Amino acid sequence: MKIQPVIMSGGAGTRLWPLSRKARPKQFLNLAGDTSLFQETAQRLSDDGDVFAPPLVIAGRGHGGLVAEQLGAVGIAPAQTILEPCPRNTAAVAAVAALWTARAAPDALILLAPADHHIEDAVGFRRAAARGAKAAAAGRIVTFGIKPTHAHTGYGYIQAAEEIGEEVFRVQAFKEKPDGKTAQTYLDAGGYYWNAGIFLFSPQAMISALEAHAPSILKGAGAALSEAQSQDGGLLLDEEVFSKIPSDSIDYAVMEKTDQAAVVAPVDVGWNDIGSWTEAASDPDSAGHMFEACRNVTARSDGPVIGAIGVEDLIIVATGDAVLVARKTHAQDVKKLVEELKRRGREDLL
Structure with a gap:
């Protein structure tokens, strides 16, 4: 079964300031390797057409040129780039993705993935997607439960219920970001997984779920898409309509309400959402930074050489016009x- 990748690239990445800016937010930066997180995501969701179709990219207004430039650099041509005139959260993105795919590739499954995640094992992730495909083809809205390595308080958790396929489970509940004690009880109990915010579903399954649980989001997305105009190498959604769509996440608008939620788990692929500077890699040694008697320091720069002596557990980020120093x-x-x-x-500075 064909899978239509949809890359969500509208995030601002404010926790990665001062390198992450409006003009080039974190997904377009090389924060975990030699390519940007966006390029890494596009490559992960590509297999020369065997299963994955060319990606649909949904990005922020003003980033159409960046999308084209970065995809071209890794030899990937998008099926379409759709530009959001303003951020309206992930439920609106899911609605646009479902409506576009229902017309362009109605028999395909949609794999909706954020552009700013790092996954070490791309092959393992594609295998996890294959495990979830049967459930998604049967009408389930499938998410991916990352095997927790510690009692993380910065992620939401998914509680799995009975198994409905090979390593695919009905979702018992979605849990908000817990405190440390609660997170530890999840790990001790077992059957709880980090919520990666990646989804696999048929276009009709998402359309039906939105009709039932968030009809105003679906209606607004449809109207904004039908009135979209060509701009900056993509289709710019109608701003007047799109700006009035309620801002809600897929989790709140759909996943916590539908009885069709399923989870592939455990997914152990070296997943990291690069949500802050603590998850980002330091510049390579060739950057010339100097450290004496330092421990656990993350240093990034787009030019200036950083020197530090006798400090620990710090983030130091330097650009041409701003410096960040933080515990x-x-x-x-x-x-x-x-x-x-x-x-x-x-x-x-933004």
């Missing part, structure tokens, strides 16, 4: 600096 325990708070820059009207 790793405060990595999630970087977005607060972005909010402060917005308050000050410093668009030049």
Whole structure:
């Protein structure tokens, strides 16, 4: 069965400031290797047409050129690039993806994946997708449960119920990001997995679920898509219509309400959502940074050489116009600096 990859590339990546900016957010940066997270995702969801069709990319307005440039650099031609005039969260993206695929490839399954995740074992991930395909073809909306390695408090969890296929389970419940004690009880109990935010479904299954649980999102997405205009190498969704769509995630709008949710688990493929600087790799040694008597320091720069002496557990990020220094325990708070820059009207630093 053919799979239509849909790459969600509309995120802002504010926790990865100051390298991640509006003009080039984190998915277009090389944060985990020699290619960008976006390029890595496109390559992971490609197999020369054996199973995966050319990707549909749904990105932010102004990024059409970046999408074309980065896909061209890895030899991938998209089926289509659709541009969002403003962010409306992942449920609207799922609706656009389902409606577009229902017309372009109605018999294909949609694999909806964020552009900013790092997965070490691409082959293993494709095998996990193959395990979920039968359930998705039968009308299930399948997600992927990452095997937890520790009691992480920054991820949501999926509780699996009875097995309905090979390593495919009915979803018992979705759990919000827990505190440390609760996360440990999940690991001790077993049957709980990190929610990767990756989904596999038929176009009609998602359309039916949205009709039942979020009809205004589906209606708005359909109207915005029908009025889309060519711009910046893609189709720009109608701004007047799209901006009025309720902003909601797939998890809240659909997955927590449908009785068709299923999970492939455990998925053990070296998954990392690169959600903050603590998950990003440091610059390679060739960058010339200098460290004396330092421990557990993440250093990134787009030019300036970083020198540090006698510090530990720090994030140091330097660009031509900004420097970030933060304790790793405060990595999630970087977005607060972005909010402060917005308050000050410093668009030049955003």
